[in-house]
Amino acid sequence: MKIGIVIPAHNEALTIASCLVAVQKAIDQLPEDITAYPLVVLDDCTDDTLAKVKAAGADYIQCEYRCVGKVRDMGIRHAIAQGAAWIACTDADSVVTTDWLVQQVNHIAQQPTDMICGVVSVDNWAHLTPKTQEDYIAHYQDRMGHRHIHGANLSFSSEAYLAVGGFSPLPCHEDVDLVKKVEDQGYAITWSNQVRVITSSRLDARANEGFSAFLANLEKSNL
Template sequence: MIGIVIPACNEEQYLEECLHSIHLAIQALPTLSREVRVLVVLDSCTDQSLEIVQRAGVDYLQCHFCCVGKARDLGVRHMIKSGATWIACTDADTCVDTQWLLQQLHHQPADAICGVVEVDSWRNFSFLTRKNYLTHYQDTMNHAHIHGANLSFSSTAYIQAGGFKPLNCHEDIHLIKQMQSLDLKIIWSNLVRVKTSSRLNARAPEGFASFLHQLEMSSRVIK
């Protein structure tokens, strides 16, 4: 079984579109001979995220961690206990590509797959910020990027590496570093793709949105 885990903290603006994109990715699989289950981990939500998940008819857990590392780990371990042998992680403000799951299957056998992210819109940023980002981002095979919004792994590798740590950010990097230290097979693919929001109100203090904001501030100083 494939388990898809999505942590969410007040993501009513993006969650419905995220779940729809995952539905399309599941439908794109040639057959449903492998069961796919979706799990949203609602962490300290006070908005309409719960209602959105219920309308979508997907499974969910509720917690009050205010910690993405704990939320991801809760969801992943729940999926593993439910029988999932492959876990695919994304974020609630992210839309996965239609071929997202199919490409993960094409890359097997693997212990983990690190995919790439695209920014959904640059309207909130200057031309210089976009140029600097695209100049340095490696949208290629064998890249070096680690994104919790586009990270998948086997249940065996996850347990072996000790799982996501209770961190407010960089829990994804820590997990992959652990897997590397164990010489597990990690594939770095730009065929496994997602688009993530360009919002400026970051959920994680040093996450992707925070990175984009800092890049914009640096671009303004250069001007």
């Protein structure tokens, strides 16, 4: 099996190197009969993101969409054209766990599935109020069978992705939209807390209604 790991990036020079190091560690844990590679989709980057990606030796393509749904779809279709049968999505400001890919492969082997929705942990609470952390933890279901959806930790078969039409060209909630399409068309979804990603707690959101915006709104309500 060949796995394509698709990472959209818009001005992520501060985080992309750590992201790619973690992805490579996850790739190194895979058995020899499974190959995987990262593909960074550089979206209208005006900082040093490209230089950092080149330094890491990762494959990349470029666009100027400023729309995460279009960016993810472009990268995924490129990966599929290169032979990827399974797609694993994460974000440039996130760090996957060392067993991120192994756990996905384990799920597929144990109970065939078309999509895996994983969980995220927040990397740093120090700049946020204790009440924000408390509220977040109370809200978040870190367990098997959770119903959280994160573009930073979403994976699926290429077959199912193409069958449902892929990510819609949405500036936010493109992940929720895709999961709904997969669910509506009867594909099997695994809601796993074994597939884990550590994501940034930054409040300067790239997407107006993404995870950073969610944290920012939570923090604002507690100030």
